[in-house]
Amino acid sequence: MGTKHLRRMDLIFTRDDDYKNLVKDILSRKNEDIINEMMESGLKGRGGAGFPTGLKWKLTSEKPEATKYIICNADEGEPGTFKDREILTQVPYKVLTGMAACAKVIGAKEGFIYLRGEYHFLVDLLSKAIDEFHQICKVNSFDFNVYIFLGSGAYICGEESALMESMEGKRGEPRNKPPFPTDLGYLNKPTVVNNVETLAHAFTILKLGAKDFHDLGVQDSHGSKLFSVSGDTPIPGIYELELGMSVQDFADDFGDGDCKAVQVGGASGFLVPRKRFKETSIGYQGKLKGISLPTGGSMMLFNSSRSMYNVLSNYLDFFQEESCGQCTPCRVGCQQLVKGIEQVKRGEKPAAYLDVLLKLTDTMKVTAKCGLGQSVANSFQSIVENFKEEMIY
Amino acid sequence: MKQINLKINGIAINVDEGMTVLEAAKKLNIRIPTLCYHKDLCTAGNCRVCVVEQVGRDRLVASCATPAQEGMEILTNSLQVRNSRKHIIELLLSEHNADCTKCYKNGNCELQNLASEYKITNPDFIDLVPYKNYAYDDLSPSIIKDDSKCIRCQRCVRTCAEIQHLSALCVAHKGHEMKISTFAEKPLQEVVCATCGQCVIHCPTGALTEKNYIEEVWDAIADKDKHVVVQTAPAVRVGLGEEFGIEKNDGRVTGQMVAALRRLGFDAVLDTDFTADLTIMEEGTELLTRLKKALVENDKDVQLPLFTSCSPGWIKFVEHTHPDRLKNLSTCKSPQQMFGALAKTYYAEKRKINPENIVSVSIMPCTAKKFEADRPEMRDSGYKDVDYVLTTRELAIMIKQAGIEFSRLDEEKYDRLMGESTGAAVIFGATGGVMEAALRTAYELVTGREIPFEHLDITPVRGFDGIKEASLTIEDALPDWDFLNGVTLNCAIAHGLDNAHHLLKRMDSGEASYHFVEFMACPGGCLGGGGQPIPTSPEIRKKRMKAIYAEDGDMPLRKSHENPEIIDVYREFLGEPLSEKSHHLLHTHYKARERY
Numbered sequence: 001m002g003t004k005h006l007r008r009m010d011l012i013f014t015r016d017d018d019y020k021n022l023v024k025d026i027l028s029r030k031n032e033d034i035i036n037e038m039m040e041s042g043l044k045g046r047g048g049a050g051f052p053t054g055l056k057w058k059l060t061s062e063k064p065e066a067t068k069y070i071i072c073n074a075d076e077g078e079p080g081t082f083k084d085r086e087i088l089t090q091v092p093y094k095v096l097t098g099m100a101a102c103a104k105v106i107g108a109k110e111g112f113i114y115l116r117g118e119y120h121f122l123v124d125l126l127s128k129a130i131d132e133f134h135q136i137c138k139v140n141s142f143d144f145n146v147y148i149f150l151g152s153g154a155y156i157c158g159e160e161s162a163l164m165e166s167m168e169g170k171r172g173e174p175r176n177k178p179p180f181p182t183d184l185g186y187l188n189k190p191t192v193v194n195n196v197e198t199l200a201h202a203f204t205i206l207k208l209g210a211k212d213f214h215d216l217g218v219q220d221s222h223g224s225k226l227f228s229v230s231g232d233t234p235i236p237g238i239y240e241l242e243l244g245m246s247v248q249d250f251a252d253d254f255g256d257g258d259c260k261a262v263q264v265g266g267a268s269g270f271l272v273p274r275k276r277f278k279e280t281s282i283g284y285q286g287k288l289k290g291i292s293l294p295t296g297g298s299m300m301l302f303n304s305s306r307s308m309y310n311v312l313s314n315y316l317d318f319f320q321e322e323s324c325g326q327c328t329p330c331r332v333g334c335q336q337l338v339k340g341i342e343q344v345k346r347g348e349k350p351a352a353y354l355d356v357l358l359k360l361t362d363t364m365k366v367t368a369k370c371g372l373g374q375s376v377a378n379s380f381q382s383i384v385e386n387f388k389e390e391m392i393y
Numbered sequence: 394m395k396q397i398n399l400k401i402n403g404i405a406i407n408v409d410e411g412m413t414v415l416e417a418a419k420k421l422n423i424r425i426p427t428l429c430y431h432k433d434l435c436t437a438g439n440c441r442v443c444v445v446e447q448v449g450r451d452r453l454v455a456s457c458a459t460p461a462q463e464g465m466e467i468l469t470n471s472l473q474v475r476n477s478r479k480h481i482i483e484l485l486l487s488e489h490n491a492d493c494t495k496c497y498k499n500g501n502c503e504l505q506n507l508a509s510e511y512k513i514t515n516p517d518f519i520d521l522v523p524y525k526n527y528a529y530d531d532l533s534p535s536i537i538k539d540d541s542k543c544i545r546c547q548r549c550v551r552t553c554a555e556i557q558h559l560s561a562l563c564v565a566h567k568g569h570e571m572k573i574s575t576f577a578e579k580p581l582q583e584v585v586c587a588t589c590g591q592c593v594i595h596c597p598t599g600a601l602t603e604k605n606y607i608e609e610v611w612d613a614i615a616d617k618d619k620h621v622v623v624q625t626a627p628a629v630r631v632g633l634g635e636e637f638g639i640e641k642n643d644g645r646v647t648g649q650m651v652a653a654l655r656r657l658g659f660d661a662v663l664d665t666d667f668t669a670d671l672t673i674m675e676e677g678t679e680l681l682t683r684l685k686k687a688l689v690e691n692d693k694d695v696q697l698p699l700f701t702s703c704s705p706g707w708i709k710f711v712e713h714t715h716p717d718r719l720k721n722l723s724t725c726k727s728p729q730q731m732f733g734a735l736a737k738t739y740y741a742e743k744r745k746i747n748p749e750n751i752v753s754v755s756i757m758p759c760t761a762k763k764f765e766a767d768r769p770e771m772r773d774s775g776y777k778d779v780d781y782v783l784t785t786r787e788l789a790i791m792i793k794q795a796g797i798e799f800s801r802l803d804e805e806k807y808d809r810l811m812g813e814s815t816g817a818a819v820i821f822g823a824t825g826g827v828m829e830a831a832l833r834t835a836y837e838l839v840t841g842r843e844i845p846f847e848h849l850d851i852t853p854v855r856g857f858d859g860i861k862e863a864s865l866t867i868e869d870a871l872p873d874w875d876f877l878n879g880v881t882l883n884c885a886i887a888h889g890l891d892n893a894h895h896l897l898k899r900m901d902s903g904e905a906s907y908h909f910v911e912f913m914a915c916p917g918g919c920l921g922g923g924g925q926p927i928p929t930s931p932e933i934r935k936k937r938m939k940a941i942y943a944e945d946g947d948m949p950l951r952k953s954h955e956n957p958e959i960i961d962v963y964r965e966f967l968g969e970p971l972s973e974k975s976h977h978l979l980h981t982h983y984k985a986r987e988r989y
């Protein structure tokens with residue numbers, strides 16, 4: 001136990017009392033320099049889809065519309081994760097600086113922080129930080145205002161298009177894509193949606209330069225990332241780790257010595273069984289033989305006392321509750337999975353019914369309208385395929 | 394327009410930029426199944442049955458929501474597409490109370506069609522219905538909402554919001570509990586529902602249907618002691634043929650419909666068009682009276698513009714959402730209710746039948762008319778003026794039940810006494826028609842001359858524009874009306890309550906001002922009514938409109954005031970327009986309603 005293998009980083013939470021000068025410096029740079037810096041850093045979105053941040057900013061900057069928006073996604077609905085909350089509590093100015101950099105590049109005059117409803121207690125603190133930040137913008141003659149939008153507490157509102165629907169006063173249902181937010185976003189204007197952590201990394205990159213960030217991690221997965229570590233671990237908490245680590249190293253460092261599986265990426269993520277610890281690394285899908293990080297960086301460890309049936313059943317309950325319910329494969333598919341594994345477990349359906357359900361998740365993956373329904377297959381398939389006996393007996 | 398080249402199932406095609414994959418496939422005569430898609434509505438992309446494979450992409454795409462892109466290669470029938478689609482249909486059925494044989498929509502249901510196409514005979518999935526607590530709401534006199542038949546495609550929700558600006562139906566809850574509901578999950582009867590039935594004709598399944606009164610009508614017909622009269626609204630004659638696949642003659646089936654009604658056993662087959670002509674007499678006089686009060690007597694209490702009142706969905710909309718405008722509404726009952734009131738008074742007297750034994754049935758393109766007939770105000774004859782309202786669809790069901798080969802029927806004529814009508818009446822069925830009919834009569838009344846339009850076709854008020862405007866300057870008026878000399882009458886027309894809402898807003902802001910405004914709750918007017926055959930689409934409504942104007946053109950009489958039976962009813966019974974008797978029988982009042 002302890003940090004034998006992994007390099008713990010401290011980029012994000014390090015205080016930076018000099019950030020005012022960084023803001024000034026950023027505002028004096030050329031837009032293409034900022035974009036290039038972001039592109040060269042290799043930063044990918046930390047909110048889920050892992051889209052290259054620099055490219056997202058670039059695409060939006062190229063849109064001719066006069067009105068554009070930057071939205072900081074602080075909906076953080078993934079159970080067991082609270083890294084964005086910590087960032088906003090400890091270093092809100094980094095996030096605001098990242099937003100300002102994006103606003104400058106794309107030409108936005110307004111930004112929003114979509115704050116998870118349960119985080120309402122952060123509003124005072126954030127408002128203060130925003131006021132201070134507005135002063136800095138003013139001093140630098142930068143016309144940019146940030147507003148807080150308090151979410152309604154539905155997990156699906158973290159999905160960027162549902163988030164914008166909800167900001168527009170509509171029901172939080174994901175939109176069809178295309179059009180993407182960078183073309184038609186909030187109020188049908190080009191919009192960048194970035195995760196809290198992504199924006200905080202942008203701060204680091206613009207401060208230290210792309211190279212330092214790019215040097216961390218491995219191909220396709222550069223830099224560090226915050227992980228919310230929970231489950232059967234003696235040291236739960238938030239850790240900033242370099243990307244590209246193997247699950248083996250992770251389990252060695254964080255496990256209790258009896259780790260049989262690690263769920264990477266929360267309910268929407270994958271379960272990695274012990275036999276695959278060595279060959280699996282944590283990062284964004286790419287050339288590296290690894291797995292993607294579909295969500296906010298939750299890492300849950302399970303020791304041999306845990307029933308993987310219960311784990312899966314909990315995830316599925318979560319999905320059948322939190323699906324927005326609009327599309328057939330997700331709404332009904334989740335219910336079928338919940339009922340299906342129950343009936344197999346009770347012996348009312350044969351074990352072979354699991355294969356029917358596996359096929360169903362294949363369909364959900366390719367037909368669901370948004371990332372929620374598409375990713376149910378991740379945990380379902382990785383758990384059922386690796387722990388079939390636990391599903392049946 | 395920029396052209397896009399793509400391939401669908403290996404066939405190259407080029408289409409206008411902005412066209413969806415679904416539409417592009419249609420051009421190649423490739424049908425991709427859909428459920429949530431409807432031409433009248435914005436794209437939802439939620440049912441996912443229209444998914445297709447885009448070569449080179451991991452995930453399937455919803456063809457209804459995906460624009461054709463340059464170089465795209467689409468497969469609409471690959472193994473993956475078929476398997477996925479079948480899964481999706483099966484999933485829908487697993488949540489669905491699929492007792493087709495007992496379902497009102499059996500035989501005209503998009504879900505049933507898909508299930509039958511994909512032969513879902515051995516479903517893999519667990520029946521979820523027993524775990525659900527589906528609501529069934531039949532409290533509305535017009536509409537039944539059966540959640541156990543709902544596939545949550547939200548067509549109704551989009552209809553009520555986009556076409557009707559009411560959002561009486563909305564989505565409630567999320568995940569497995571997601572459902573179509575109303576404000577605070579109240580019954581439809583208690584919310585801002587206009588009872589227009591637009592949601593019904595846009596629903597692909599049996600989840601929303603009209604409340605049907607077929608058995609009640611059969612019972613009345615079978616009752617030897619009852620004299621059952623039936624009236625048929627203008628738009629029914631241009632829609633009914635669709636139920637029997639009739640396309641010839643623009644789908645006009647007036648004569649066959651009359652014959653069928655007779656064979657069903659109705660004692661008298663009469664025409665709502667008769668009271669449409671009567672409405673023109675009453676409403677036209679009301680308009681001129683209001684104008685006189687405003688222009689000559691400077692009466693500040695008189696409300697202009699005058700709003701038409703023949704669309705009960707529109708009336709209910711005003712009652713819920715614009716109670717301050719109730720005074721603008723014409724006090725005229727709708728033609729259906731005028732007919733009902735006369736059937737049990739004038740008709741009863743002339744035919745020497747005890748009104749107690751008269752059952753009055755109406756065939757309407759409309760579900761709001763069911764609500765209207767139930768209004769407590771609609772009993773001025775001393776009885777319920779209209780006993781049963783059937784939609785065009787219910788009539789088709791009765792004709793089929795009776796084994797009548799509709800398409801082979803010879804044409805017959807309406808019975809006399811409230812069966813005679815003019816071309817001005819039949820155009821009530823189209824948006825702009827009431828306006829046109831009123832202008833034909835009012836202009837002549839005021840000037841003594843025919844309205845100066847070729848063939849009396851007032852084309853500026855015709856067509857599908859959401860809001861139409863027309864003005865007419867009066868010159869050389871007859872002495873009684875000389876105060877109108879030089880006055881330009883401004884008129885406007887809106888159909889669909891969303892357009893109505895926008896027109897009202899323009900009036901409220903002072904941006905526009907009129908003397909006379911026609912409103913119809915449904916798109917295209919009654920021809921697109923919520924009681925018309927399913928499906929509906931812009932093309933279908935266009936075809937019906939063409940038929941309506943063709944009917945008008947073929948009528949020997951084109952002006953309401955020339956209808957000989959109208960002349961008779963005033964001479965023998967009512968006296969004159971707006972007489973006391975008219976007021977008692979043909980006019981009504983409105984009330985503000987709550988806005989949930």
Ligand SMILES: Cc1cc2nc3c(=O)[nH]c(=O)nc-3n(C[C@H](O)[C@H](O)[C@H](O)COP(=O)(O)O)c2cc1C
Pocket residue numbers: 044045046047048049050051053073074075076077078155156157158159160161193194195196198199370371372
């Ligand atoms: C069901 C669902 C929930 C999501 N929740 C969040 C969330 O809470 N926070 C977040 O930043 N991104 C969330 N995302 C991802 C967003 O849609 C979007 O990709 C992200 O905010 C983009 O920011 P990034 O590029 O900085 O990662 C969610 C996605 C899905 C499908």
Ligand code: SF4
Pocket residue numbers: 156173174322323324325326327328330331368369370371372373374
């Ligand atoms: S996949 Fe699930 S959450 Fe996403 S749109 Fe469909 S029902 Fe809603």
Ligand code: SF4
Pocket residue numbers: 489490491492493494496497498499500502503504505542598599600
């Ligand atoms: S709604 Fe359609 S599929 Fe469902 S029971 Fe009725 S006819 Fe059958």
Ligand code: SF4
Pocket residue numbers: 542543544545546547548549550573595596597598600601
């Ligand atoms: S009621 Fe009909 S239109 Fe509305 S969601 Fe259900 S199936 Fe679709």
Ligand code: SF4
Pocket residue numbers: 536552553557559560561562585586587588589590591592593
């Ligand atoms: S009947 Fe008309 S107003 Fe009522 S819910 Fe349906 S569409 Fe809306």
Ligand code: FES
Pocket residue numbers: 426427428429430437438439440441442443444455456457458
């Ligand atoms: S028809 Fe395309 S998703 Fe429903």
